[in-house]
């Protein structure tokens with residue numbers, strides 16, 4: 001539900017939302033922020049890496065994001081926001097400061113780590129930094145793990161700044177989204193892996209096809225979640 005009349009949102013939020021307060025904002029880069037939310041309502045919350053949350057980002061707009069870390073014992077949650085600068089979610093995240101309040105719906109969702117997988121392959125873009133960090137932290141062993149995140153040119157150090165042990169591949173101007181990931185994939189396939197695809201919808205479609213048709217993956221070995229699509233507001 002990306003948009004809803006303010007009067008309905010005002011009625012529903014006290015019933016469903018978890019009120020929280022911003023306790024820390026880290027400007028990891030001009031277009032990248034890690035924000036810590038804290039609140040009694042987050043204590044004891046049921047959470048698994050891969051779960052998503054929804055924030056009310058304006059009186060009428062709601063947007064999905066992914067906890068990079070949840071500590072239910074202390075009622076703490078962190079989210080890594082990519083500030084693409086073209087919508088109310090990005091605008092809201094760029095204005096957050098300690099002491100602000102935030103209404104949170106969730107966490108919940110169906111994307112999860114494959115506990116049975118022999119290996120794990122991660123492919124995504126800037127919006128997946130928190131997702132992949134949470135998933136990687138939960139792996140029993142980091143040994144059979146590989147992946148790449150496509151980032152805007154000049155942002156190759158963002159993965160290190162967040163703390164995501166994957167490879168940064170810069171998006172080349174003029175090339176379609178996902179192309180840098182496709183090229184990386186042609187040199188780096190992990191046999192027997194479960195592959196997690198997230199981020200830009202068009203890139204996911206292209207990479208799924210590539211994995212199935214060129215790299216011998218089965219549909220069962222692919223777990224994907226579109227996070228945004230060209231020209232579309234709030235998936």
Ligand SMILES: Cc1cc2nc3c(=O)[nH]c(=O)nc-3n(C[C@H](O)[C@H](O)[C@H](O)COP(=O)(O)OP(=O)(O)OC[C@H]3O[C@@H](n4cnc5c(N)ncnc54)[C@H](O)[C@@H]3O)c2cc1C
Pocket residue numbers: 052063064065066067079080081082083084085086087088089090091126127128130131225226227228229230231232233234235
């Ligand atoms: C389950 C889920 C979890 C998500 N987790 C995260 C997360 O942890 N961190 C995070 O940063 N994002 C995350 N996203 C993506 C985020 O919700 C979208 O980027 C969303 O569109 C942001 O809302 P907005 O109001 O800024 O832009 P919208 O109003 O939704 O879109 C406005 C315009 O911006 C474009 N746009 C949207 N996202 C991008 C982008 N990344 N790059 C370039 N153009 C874009 C759209 O195509 C549209 O044309 C997640 C999305 C989903 C569905």
